[in-house]
Amino acid sequence: MTSTLITRGALFTGSDRLEVRDVALREPGRGEVRIRIRASGVCGSDRHVLEGDWQMPTPTIMGHEGAGIIDAVGDGVTSLEVGDHVIMTWFYPCGTCTSCRQGRTWVCTGSRSEECLLPDGTTPAAVDGQAAYPYLAVGSMSEHIVVAEQAAVRVPQDVPFDVAALIGCSIATGVGAVVNDARVQPGRSAVVIGAGGVGLSIIMGLALAGASPIIAADLNEEALELARTFGATHTVRSGHDLPDLVRQITPEGADFAFEAIGRPETIAMMPETLQRGGSAVIVGLPPQGRPVPIDALALAEEGKTLIGSNYGSTVPARDFPMLAQLYLDGKLPIDRLITNRFALDDVNAAFDLMRAGAxxxxxxxx
Known part of the structure; x- marks a missing residue:
């Protein structure tokens, strides 16, 4: 008989208030591992679910940006051992589809993570006898969780868990958008619209790549002050006049624009901030069913490029250890991104703080 672990997790049941409840978690099966979660980021993608922007199966164990320690492994697991420190990826690759064979795991067509299911189509968790679904097959807002082996990547043990958790989503997404998608070269100019967690990660990536000037745009002065500490050379208050403000700094427009909010209005504005031949990168994810109006004629005539960035084109097995090492080397000040820490029982207070604009x-x- 398979044994069951009773753990605790933050459940989404349809309300914008999460319930911290007991969760029954089965032992890891073949190709699966169990993780004792030590830290979980509170991300805007989680908020999209709570506010009904994205539909997920319920009850959902929330959290997709997590780090912890392997405390059990199933049969057939070869890359991980009990005691390993790991970061979880919210888009585990299947390893066999055409995209995976080409090394493009961020567009894997065989992953079931977006269904909140393990590769075999099951969920490892239950609440009151009802199946519970770890968000994006991670469910990091819990004390323990079972994930696919390929959803956990070993990193050095001297990386703090809270730092490691952020590498799993916002850091990989932001830095990857710069390095993997836009391929920004030293001396190129860039504007970043939105100085939240992902926007600050983009700014860190731009600073790492040697971009200049780096223009941060946001409505909040506190956010702009924070952006300066992460490498923004200029800051502007975002509004309808953003293209004009950018040209006051770089007269022909920026080489690159990154949108890190997910608002259709600001996504549509990006091409106007660019010089001819520039590239606009969509990093922020808008609500489902919200199309964005783009002047396709102007885009074509001016030779501009529109790039959709999914997870920063991250290959977790390659990129997570690299980002962790950049942190350890003092080149990515990820720890300075963390402004608030909460216990699991205080998860709703963390989301309230996000809604208040922290x-x-x-x-x-x-």
């Missing part, structure tokens, strides 16, 4: 990142520590 800057930086909140992390649950367990």
């Amino acid at each position: 800057k930086g990142r909140s992390v649950l520590v367990m």
Whole structure:
């Protein structure tokens, strides 16, 4: 008989208030591992679910940006051992589809993570006898969770868990958008619209790439002050006049524009901030069913490029250890992003703080 672990997790049941409840978690099966979660980021993608922008199966164990320690492994697991410190990826690759064979795991067509299911189509968790679904097959807002082996990536043990958690989503997404998608070269100019967690990660990536000038745009002065500490050379208050403000700094327009909010209005504005031949990168994810109006004629005539960035084109097995090492080497000040830490029982307070416009990142520590 398969044994069951009773753990605790933050459940979404349709309300914008999460319930911290007991969760029954089965032992890891073949190709699966169990993780004792030590930290989970409180991300805007989680908020999209709570506010009904994105539909997920319920009850959902929330959290997709997590780090912890392997405490059990199933049969057939070869890359991980009990005691390993790991970061979880919210888009585990299947390893066999055409995209995976080409090394493009961020567009894997065989992953079931977006269904909140393990590769075999099951969920490892239940609440009151009813199946519970770890968000994006991670469910990091819990004390323990079972995930696919390929959803956990080993990193050095001297990386703090709260830092490691952020590498799993916002850091990989932001830095990857710069390095993997836009391929920004030293001396190129860039504007970043939105100085939240992902926007600050983009700014860190731009600073790492040697971009200049780096223009941060936001409505909040506190956010802009924070952006300066992460490498923004200029800051502007975002509004309808953003293209004009950018040209006051770089007269022909920026080489690159990154949108890190997910608002259709600001996504549509990006091409206007660019010089001819520039590239606009969509990093922020808008609500489902919200199309964005783009002047396609102007885009074509001016030779501009529109890039959709999914997870920063991250290959977790390659990129997570690299980002962790950049942190350890002092080149990515990820720890300074963390402005608030909460216990699991205080998860709703963390989301309330996000809704109130708090800057930086909140992390649950367990």
